[in-house]
Amino acid sequence: MYTLALMIVFFSSCTQSQKSKEKIPVIAKNLKDKLSIEVDSLKLPFIFYPERWFLNNNQLYVLNNKDSSFLSIFDLYTQKLIQWGKIGNGPNEYIIPSLCRMKKNGNVGIYSNALNIMNIYQTKADSLxxxxxxxxxxxxxxxxxxxxxTRMQQYDDSLFIGTSFMPKEIAVELLNLKTEKVVDAIDFSLKPSENDYSGPYECKISVSDNYMAIAYRYxxxxxxxxxxxxxxxxxxIIGDDKLQNDLYNKDRDDEMIYYYSDVICGKNTIYAIYQGTQVQNLSNVRSSLEIYNLEGENLNTINLGRYISDIVIDETSNIVYACDKNIEDDYLYYYQLLPS
Incomplete structure (x- = not known):
């Protein structure tokens, strides 16, 4: 038993050592000329204001705490709509619910930090x-x-990846919810110092089968x-490490350059929404979709023709579904990507 314990400690220390000593490639952004593709829209049978949303197969899951039912599940092919869930303390009710993307088609996780609970549901007929x-x-x-x-995505079985933003810290953690333990946490190379705030380091993550991408806002x-x-x-790493702490610390957030607003991991492709303008000019920007392979090569850069904040991807059909989170509407934008 003692020998086994030593072996575990040795293996763990070697793994951490390899992590810290490995030289990480830093790839400068070398973008292809922008392509322009037409935007189309799909009218929805509900008001679309997604606080959280994801696409699983052809099912669009949308969380909207402003609606009478906080979860809308919309089949993009059949146009069937399921609405479910109330705000409160009763059965099927949640205090400040949030949405977890599950890997299995037809499954959805709904969680509440305040209640320390995440329930897994399967869609069946017109309910969960x-x-x-x-x-x-x-x-x-x-x-x-x-x-x-603030965000939760399933990696495998009882393993989930969670993101939390606190005033002084940003955490991305691999959680085993069966044992209720933190398995690992990202040790960010860019993070706030002891006297700094986490705002300039805000980011979004997306998870695929064996890789994850992080896109930084500022x-x-x-x-x-x-x-x-x-x-x-x-x-x-794709890009640079130039920070905007000075502007943030002077409460000049509107003058900060807003870089990435969303990122999605496909099977072997990374899709990132790039703004590249000051926060105060976001409403006038024409957002870009940057597409990369897992070696960091830019495959395409697409002019989306308007401001887009968030996307989901149907890789099977090569369709990007998009929205502007600042607008409540019953339309969903979509773009048909050209075959690669």
Missing amino acids: IHTHTFHFPIWSKEHGIPKAY INRLEVYQISSLGFNLKL
């Missing part, structure tokens, strides 16, 4: 059937609460990580 309940690792033992996870930078059941391993 509860299949499992998870709880998060306790972060504050004094108050018995988890971190305030840094012209994408990071690509390999994922396993043991944790994260940074593989490459």
